[in-house]
Amino acid sequence: MGATSEPGVVVLGAGYAGLTCAHELTRAGRGRIPVTLVDRHPFHVLRTELYEVGRIARDPEHVEAWAVPFSKALDDLAITQEVGEVEAVDLAQRTVRVSGRTIAYRGLAICLGSIPAYYGVPGAETETNQVYRMGGAQRLATELRRIEADSARGPPEGRPRVVVIGGGSTGTEVAAEIATADWASIVGEPAKAPLVRLVTGKVPFLEGLPEGLVRHARRLLGKAGVELIEGKNVQRVARGEAHLEDGTSVPFDVAVWCAGVQAPPLVRNLPAAHGKAGRLLVTEHLELPEWPGVFGVGDVIEFKDPSTGMFVPATAQAALAEAPVAARNAIARLTGTPLKPFRYREKGVIVAVGVGRGAGKVGGVTVWGSPAALIAALQQKEYALRVRHPR
Ligand SMILES: Cc1cc2nc3c(=O)[nH]c(=O)nc-3n(C[C@H](O)[C@H](O)[C@H](O)COP(=O)(O)OP(=O)(O)OC[C@H]3O[C@@H](n4cnc5c(N)ncnc54)[C@H](O)[C@@H]3O)c2cc1C
CATH class of the missing domain: 3.50.50.60 (FAD/NAD(P)-binding domain)
Incomplete structure (x- = not known):
């Protein structure tokens, strides 16, 4: 099988990490670096909303309520979409196999999320x-x-x-x-x-x-x-x-x-260093230490922020913070400029506890009941709106 696309940066997974990474690659690369975004679905899943099974039960087939089609999420951004299953990653050959097709890359961002443990x-x-x-x-x-x-x-x-x-x-x-x-x-x-x-x-x-x-x-x-x-x-x-x-x-x-959750089998089996639950260990540039130009973002990585000594949590919030740094570092690898370290500052955390109720800590203040639920709903809406209207 020969390579089917011009080598650029290939982003595996179009969740919170992958979609943000692809956007930043086009923005910071000013369209000069070919970007390919791969996912098994033709849409971006709003995974943080999947606990709302009551809402989903009203019409389980109404996918648009918690998933944004690529036609909207990528608008007319210069991103090549590849819908298919990532079946293999050959780090030595710098290729990935997607539903039988081989794609060559110069830079790679692995953003394949997690599966139940x-x-x-x-x-x-x-x-x-x-x-x-x-x-x-x-x-x-x-x-x-x-x-x-x-x-x-x-x-x-x-x-x-x-x-x-x-x-x-x-x-x-x-x-x-x-x-x-x-x-x-x-x-x-x-x-x-x-x-x-x-x-x-x-x-x-x-x-x-x-x-x-x-x-x-x-x-x-x-x-x-x-x-x-x-x-x-x-x-x-x-x-x-x-x-x-x-x-x-x-x-x-x-x-x-x-x-x-744990890392998907494909990630667990990569010839690279792994942490707990098969997650990829990355440097402070979010790069795989053994494979320059290959980055890990989101739930697939284990990273301890040296400035706080704390592990960065496997959350959408962390994935969204990591993705732009990984994208700019992927570009830096291609252009031979210095890489920047990733540092994590949590903005706050809210747990939904029933329809219209929540408990959380935001900006050092504990919030609960309907105000907490309102903040969480606004955050979700703001994110979904941004994904639906990327420009
Ligand atoms: C119910 C629930 C509620 C949550 N609430 C919050 C919250 O309130 N706040 C918060 O910050 N985090 C929350 N999280 C955690 C958050 O959803 C994850 O941390 C986040 O989705 C991680 O982003 P990611 O891009 O790494 O992975 P994902 O968003 O899971 O994206 C991975 C992508 O890779 C694709 N993919 C995987 N394997 C393959 C393959 N082999 N081939 C092709 N495509 C593939 C998937 O289709 C998916 O699109 C919640 C999670 C759940 C389940």
């Missing part, structure tokens, strides 16, 4: 749903519609049972959303409010987030009627039952796995 727990992958990918969120929304519609026709005391596994921000957001969504209006029948249990596992609930946020999130979850089961890991998931390590079990009609 099941930690070898039997049944976790087959018996649970997930919201880390759009298809997963759509399937979960469809399942929830089904059990809610059944509850409308079933015995009066029978509430649908949902178990959410994972006590980080994704698990918290999903559990609270399911508990507070207006299911009767969503399914158009007198559906019953589901009984939602959140199994946080051995890791402390919302570990790593500010104490005030955690306190308010706990209180809001209680108000939403979510039952917290803390301190016990899930050992096995069978059909309709999550077995915990203390011998007890949690019955469910629908289970959701939110216990963490």
